[in-house]
Amino acid sequence: MHERHFAFLDESSKKEIRRAVLKAVAIPGYQVPFASRELPIARGWGTGGLQITLSLVGKDDIIKVIDQGSDESVNAVSLRNLIQETTDVASTIHTTEATLIQTRHRVPEQPLKEGQILILQVPLPEPLRNVEPSEYKTKKLHAEADYSGAWLKLFEDIMCYGQAATGADHPVFVNDRYVMAPTPIPRFDNPKLDHNPALMLFGAGREKKIYAVPPYTKVVSLAFDDYPFQRERFVGKKCRLTGLENVYLDELIDEATGEVYYQTNDSSYLLEFLNRDEGAGTV
Amino acid sequence: MSEQQKPILILKDFNKTFGKGCAHCDGKPENRRQGYCPKCRTVYACQDISLSLYQGEIVGIVGESGSGKSTLMQALYFDSEATSGEYFLEAYHSGEENLFLSSSQQQKWVRNMLLGMVYQNPMMGLKMNFSAQSNIAEKMIAAGNRQVHSMVERGDTLLEQVHIPLIRRKDSPSHFSGGMQQRVQIAKALANEPPILLLDEVTTGLDLSVQADVLELIQKIQRERKNSILLVSHDLSVVRMLADRTIVMLNGRIIEEGLTDQVLEDPQHPYTQQLVYSLL
Amino acid sequence: MGYVAVQGGAEAIRESILLARYENCLDGTSISLTEIKANLKKMVDSVMSESSLYSPDLAALALKQAQGDPFEAIFLLRAHRSTLPRLYFTTVTDTAEMRVERRISASFKDILGGQILGASPDYQHRLLNWDLINETEADVIAFRDQYYAAILNAMEKTAEASFEEEGRFPKVVDSLRAQNLIPQPVLCDEEPRDITMEPLVFPSARSLRLQILTRGMTGAVTALGYAKIRGYGFNNHPTIGELRVGYLPLYVTSELSGVCEEYYIGEIEVTEVEAFMEEDRQEADEKNQLGIGLGYGLCFGANEIKAIAMSVLEHSMENPTPGDPTSDEEFVLLHVDTVEATGFVSHLKLPHYVTFQSKLDRIRDVQRGNNHHA
Numbered sequence A: 001m002h003e004r005h006f007a008f009l010d011e012s013s014k015k016e017i018r019r020a021v022l023k024a025v026a027i028p029g030y031q032v033p034f035a036s037r038e039l040p041i042a043r044g045w046g047t048g049g050l051q052i053t054l055s056l057v058g059k060d061d062i063i064k065v066i067d068q069g070s071d072e073s074v075n076a077v078s079l080r081n082l083i084q085e086t087t088d089v090a091s092t093i094h095t096t097e098a099t100l101i102q103t104r105h106r107v108p109e110q111p112l113k114e115g116q117i118l119i120l121q122v123p124l125p126e127p128l129r130n131v132e133p134s135e136y137k138t139k140k141l142h143a144e145a146d147y148s149g150a151w152l153k154l155f156e157d158i159m160c161y162g163q164a165a166t167g168a169d170h171p172v173f174v175n176d177r178y179v180m181a182p183t184p185i186p187r188f189d190n191p192k193l194d195h196n197p198a199l200m201l202f203g204a205g206r207e208k209k210i211y212a213v214p215p216y217t218k219v220v221s222l223a224f225d226d227y228p229f230q231r232e233r234f235v236g237k238k239c240r241l242t243g244l245e246n247v248y249l250d251e252l253i254d255e256a257t258g259e260v261y262y263q264t265n266d267s268s269y270l271l272e273f274l275n276r277d278e279g280a281g282t283v
Numbered sequence B: 001m002s003e004q005q006k007p008i009l010i011l012k013d014f015n016k017t018f019g020k021g022c023a024h025c026d027g028k029p030e031n032r033r034q035g036y037c038p039k040c041r042t043v044y045a046c047q048d049i050s051l052s053l054y055q056g057e058i059v060g061i062v063g064e065s066g067s068g069k070s071t072l073m074q075a076l077y078f079d080s081e082a083t084s085g086e087y088f089l090e091a092y093h094s095g096e097e098n099l100f101l102s103s104s105q106q107q108k109w110v111r112n113m114l115l116g117m118v119y120q121n122p123m124m125g126l127k128m129n130f131s132a133q134s135n136i137a138e139k140m141i142a143a144g145n146r147q148v149h150s151m152v153e154r155g156d157t158l159l160e161q162v163h164i165p166l167i168r169r170k171d172s173p174s175h176f177s178g179g180m181q182q183r184v185q186i187a188k189a190l191a192n193e194p195p196i197l198l199l200d201e202v203t204t205g206l207d208l209s210v211q212a213d214v215l216e217l218i219q220k221i222q223r224e225r226k227n228s229i230l231l232v233s234h235d236l237s238v239v240r241m242l243a244d245r246t247i248v249m250l251n252g253r254i255i256e257e258g259l260t261d262q263v264l265e266d267p268q269h270p271y272t273q274q275l276v277y278s279l280l
Numbered sequence C: 001m002g003y004v005a006v007q008g009g010a011e012a013i014r015e016s017i018l019l020a021r022y023e024n025c026l027d028g029t030s031i032s033l034t035e036i037k038a039n040l041k042k043m044v045d046s047v048m049s050e051s052s053l054y055s056p057d058l059a060a061l062a063l064k065q066a067q068g069d070p071f072e073a074i075f076l077l078r079a080h081r082s083t084l085p086r087l088y089f090t091t092v093t094d095t096a097e098m099r100v101e102r103r104i105s106a107s108f109k110d111i112l113g114g115q116i117l118g119a120s121p122d123y124q125h126r127l128l129n130w131d132l133i134n135e136t137e138a139d140v141i142a143f144r145d146q147y148y149a150a151i152l153n154a155m156e157k158t159a160e161a162s163f164e165e166e167g168r169f170p171k172v173v174d175s176l177r178a179q180n181l182i183p184q185p186v187l188c189d190e191e192p193r194d195i196t197m198e199p200l201v202f203p204s205a206r207s208l209r210l211q212i213l214t215r216g217m218t219g220a221v222t223a224l225g226y227a228k229i230r231g232y233g234f235n236n237h238p239t240i241g242e243l244r245v246g247y248l249p250l251y252v253t254s255e256l257s258g259v260c261e262e263y264y265i266g267e268i269e270v271t272e273v274e275a276f277m278e279e280d281r282q283e284a285d286e287k288n289q290l291g292i293g294l295g296y297g298l299c300f301g302a303n304e305i306k307a308i309a310m311s312v313l314e315h316s317m318e319n320p321t322p323g324d325p326t327s328d329e330e331f332v333l334l335h336v337d338t339v340e341a342t343g344f345v346s347h348l349k350l351p352h353y354v355t356f357q358s359k360l361d362r363i364r365d366v367q368r369g370n371n372h373h374a
Helices: A011-026 A047-056 A074-087 A135-143 A148-161 A187-193 A267-279 B069-076 B104-113 B132-142 B148-161 B178-190 B208-225 B236-242 B260-265 B270-279 C008-025 C033-039 C041-051 C056-065 C070-081 C130-134 C137-158 C172-178 C206-214 C218-232 C304-318 C329-333 C338-349 C353-373
Strands: A062-067 A100-104 A117-121 A172-174 A178-180 A199-204 A209-213 A219-221 A249-253 A260-264 B009-018 B043-053 B058-062 B084-089 B115-118 B196-200 B228-233 B245-250 B253-259 C099-104 C239-254 C261-282 C288-300
Touching (some): A062 A074, A062 A267, A074 C008, A148 B132, A148 B148, A187 A219, A249 C353, A260 A267, B009 B069, B043 B069, B043 B253, B058 B069, B069 B196, B069 B228, B104 B115, B104 B132, B115 B178, B132 B178, B208 B236, B228 B236, B236 B260, B236 B270, B245 B270, B253 B260, B253 B270, C033 C056, C041 C056, C041 C218, C041 C288, C056 C070, C206 C288, C206 C329, C239 C304, C288 C304
Parallel strands (some): A100 A117, B058 B228, B058 B245, B115 B196
Antiparallel strands (some): A172 A219, A199 A209, A249 A260, C261 C288
């Protein structure tokens, strides 16, 4: 009775969003304003990423949706269901198979390839917001490439704590021009943005901004020369299931023993690793 | 001393108005009353100000509050836009580009590299919730420095020079006394060793003994570094102590200028006479 | 066979939805959309206003689905709105054409056409009406018919001449304009912008500000409007020039018949407020001129408090005072939208363990570092 339109949004909305995406690709790191639409999921729950996904998805696409590294967390499932219910496109958990990957707060461990599009959900697109509350003024600072505020924040951290104090969402410098919020990916993932073969798109639904890092673009994490950028360190820790060390780990507590243990956060990477070992008959 | 020396700062016919102007006052200074148009309420804060500053010279600007001296300083530091006029710095494109017409990006560069400003109100010049070190580093960061250690070292040196104990370098100015805040501002202004310092009522509101400290500090810094200083004050004794030349402003205009001794000993304009006699 | 993903998420969602449905069905009753529209009209009105979609039927459906949670209902309607193509725009509507149901002025005792109190709880004592506990449909029908008969009877006796056309009234603001107390509006032919079709950039256009306020959260608009008149915006007290509630006819133009013609598409109920604000006006002589400025509020349905607060905020942003948050358009416009505010606040419920892990890493690192230096 009430048939839904392909990919939910009406075509003129999708076209407008695609135009914003094109502009974003043309000016790497620049936040393109757009008239964000309301979606059946709440603002702040991935509507920016979802609008990009819905306006780009075609019938032959294969989608992958992850939230905090997991394909099966409730929000990832909910977003994937919405995309599939309105498009009937195929989905996968395997990073290599996907054409469109929508993600919240992680870049997959499996390196991306040319032709893939990674769509990151953005809660707060403005990297200068914590030094300047006014949107009008931050827009001007970007125009003048005046990033002293962002650097000063880092400097003050070092004065107070002896190191930068950013957790996730550590600001990056894109294509030697714009300072950009990489979204709250852990610092562990920041280096993956640099010269990545895939197209990376960033959508902020509530704040109504779209920005992009085109393939093979220079992306550098902000850091002083003598206080180099630091990823999260899992020194002496490894994944309990796979023994992997060079991956982002979740910190978990063994219910039986009360001991802290670690496990690979990227759930599909973990599965693939376990299955590969099994397939080779090594375990 | 060569008399042929070129000024390092030249300001020509600078005007700053607040308001749109009208047929009554536009281009007709005779219809303005004390820099103000009674018809359209436009304020002519600075009218046809021309001045120059030479290498190593201290020029004092005196006048009562509302005479336009702070407005002048704000325009020179690009805090507010000039209505008209020309502004040249010898250190920028050999003084051939009118800075009032430069892009805001270039103006920011000049502000960071060639000028140092100390405001009467430290809230204007400092980030009150950032450490003293960070406040000084801000200027160096803006100049492109990306070495924490070198900035901290430089910050320490400057803090020592302005007599702030190093144990307080990580405290924020909000925890400092008024005199200390002014000294942090001075350290910040010196961060990039700019050739020119702009000092706007730096001792106003401070205790007399603290005033003397700060003035002495400025004198010492200037002797060591040979900066050129443009110094604004409503207090003639400050100007007498520091300035080589003095400019007197009233209602947005320069009414008298000359060597400080000369202006103080033989004031020509009735207003200057009144100022000088009230000092005695 | 190999390892497979735990399908816990999908299953949990399914079960959660079923459980919510079950809890809603526990007492074995269901409310009809007609009942919602009839008994909860004010709620329907505010939901239509905040979702900026005028449809009592859909609003009632959304409220039913949302179990009466207005935030959730507004969210449903806004999402539905995103699926609808924009086919027509209504032509300019003159609110003097309103079919007025209620109309009051706080500025003048007598206004041309008279004050019409209409239906309002304003002068009703807010005492719980215990009779409603056992009210039946028969009671409702009996009261309705009896009241209607009494009105007919009274009308026959007085046979009062109605004002020009039925329900049309001159506007209070026009009489002040005629006396030069309020300047004639400057005619502006600029096409209004559409906040749902283009991004909000600052400084913003007035049309965008009005749209954001009219679809703003009733509570948020009221609270900020209150802050302004309470004195946080250091302002004086506005006076309501005219508040009217009534029905506005709407037209669209179309060339369906070959020529461009206007078509009547129906009427919508709205609340309109024109508030008088004392203004210091500087004229081309030496005197300060006191004048009256206008604040404008208009929203879907009967929603008087929101329309009044809107008029206060609209005027405040038109005439900003430095340091006054209620006149800072970024502060007001970026925070009053229901879907944005509730969405971002509720997103805190989403898992954040990757980001929290990152934060923990920093905290441990800093603690370690500080210990070394100590």
